[in-house]
Amino acid sequence: MTHLTRLLAGVALSLSTTAHAADAPAPSDVTYDEYGAVDASLTGEPGDPAEGAKILADRSLGNCVTCHQVSDLADVPFQGEVGPALDGVADRWTEADLRGIVANAKQTFPGTIMPAFYKSDGYIRPGDAFTGAAAEGPLDPLLSAQQIEDVVAYLMTLKES
Template sequence: MRQISFAITSLVATAAISAAFLAQPARAQEGKVNEPGLVSYEIKDYQIPKSLTGKPGDPAQGRKWAITSGTGNCVICHRLPIPEVDFRIGNIGPDLTHVGARLSPGEIRLRIVNPKVVNEDTIMPAYYRVSGLTRVDPKRAGKPMLTAEQVEDLVAYLSSLK
């Protein structure tokens, strides 16, 4: 019974995260976003079309952030084509193996920066946001989970997955 309950919980979580990566809501927040201490960006057509740093990220570094605890750590919830990672843990979110073929860099960027813009019910955290958050470790208060450079590195890596 416990395994069935876990399977149902995993299925529900997977559906919620999948919606964040694949669905577009009837209405998305658009316009300029300014948060204290962060680079300003604009949301348009369900994406952040321009790089947060003004230049492309490094896909090799992005791959590193995707598997590094304390930064992106994407593999904790998502399957990625990274053979050295045990994927029994990355089964809550959608498979990102071919995400670069499904989403533009701007769409990927928005889902990393603040996935709640796309799906307000997602359980995926906002990696480049500091305001309006709850249950933040006091040591991390006022700091995004990723820097603008790390976001761009992840965008470059995930965009390369076609």
């Protein structure tokens, strides 16, 4: 593959990702039901379970394994015990429930310490990176709408044996 071909492929991928992200609702426009579930896909596209597993395990993205244990990801060290184990989570929750919990767990569990992964405002004095100053304006969500769908798709594979 020539340098120009790789460059054009990268631009095409970037444009398709940007167009796809533009279709996703803003975090403040997500509709939660009375129990915190989100019925509609945030992207209108199915999530990728393999990407979801990567996000769940990646300490710079979802970082879910810091608090949760997942036997399927046994090769990821130092899994946490703060939150419930995620083994069999697809048997305990619906896809809509999981989407709501991942997007903003406080809609389902008001006292939880789990971060809202698809939220950009309504925080109480968030910091501006590592500057020690308060952030100005809305923040970017921790995960994109597609990343939320990918995590949910992976969680839906975690059924009891």
